[in-house]
Amino acid sequence: MPVDFDTATIAGSALWAIAFYWGFSPLSDRLISALEGWLGADSPAASLLSVVPFLGFGGLTHYGLTLSLGGSWAVSLGVISAIGCGVYELGRRDGQASE
Template sequence: MSIDLIVFSVTIDPSEIAGACLWALALYLGFSPVGDWVIEQLNRWFNYAERSLYSSIEEFERTRAAREAQNAFYASILSILPFLGAGALCNFGVEAGLGKSWAISVGILACMGCGIYELGRRDGQKSD
C-alpha cells in the first residue's frame, strides 16, 4: 500500500556505495585535521543544544559527564557524513572520467596513499 505512494524507484548500485565509502575513508585519512575540527564543532554544538533542554542547573551538572561522553560519541560518528558526501562526488568524478571499472581501483589506491600520508604526518608530529 505504501509502495503505491512512491512515484519513482531509486536504485543504488553496490559498487557506487563501495566506491563512495572508499573515497570517504581516503578523504577522512588524508584530511584528518579537518575531521578532528568537524568532531570538535559537532561536540560543541551538541553540548550547547543539550544545555538548553535543562531548566535546573543542578540536574544539568549532575548528568554532565555522561552527556558529554555521549555527545562526543555522536559527534565522532556523525563527522563522517561530510566525507561521505565528498567521497560520493569523487567516486562520481572518477566514474565519469575513467569509467566504472576504475572507480573502486582508484578508491583503493587513494585509501592506501592517504593512509601512508597519515602515518607519516603523525610520525612527523611525534618527532617534533
C-alpha cells in the same frame, strides 16, 4: 537519470570517503571538535556525524569518476587513494609524535 546504488557504488564511495577523511585529517579533527562543542564533550555522535561530509564528497568523486572513466577505474582509484592517504596519515602522526 536515476542513481544506481549497487555494491560497487557503495564500496567506491566509502573508499573515497576514507581517503578524504585520512587525507584531510586536520580538517576532520577540527570538525569533530566543533561538533563536540554543540553536542557535548566526548560525544560519540560528534565522531559519527563528522564522517557525513566526507561521505558526500566521496560519493560525488566516485560518481564523477564513474561518468568520466568508468566504474572499475573509480573503485580502483579509490583503493589507491585510501592506501596513499592512510600512509600519509601514519607519517603525519609519527611526525607529530617525534616533535
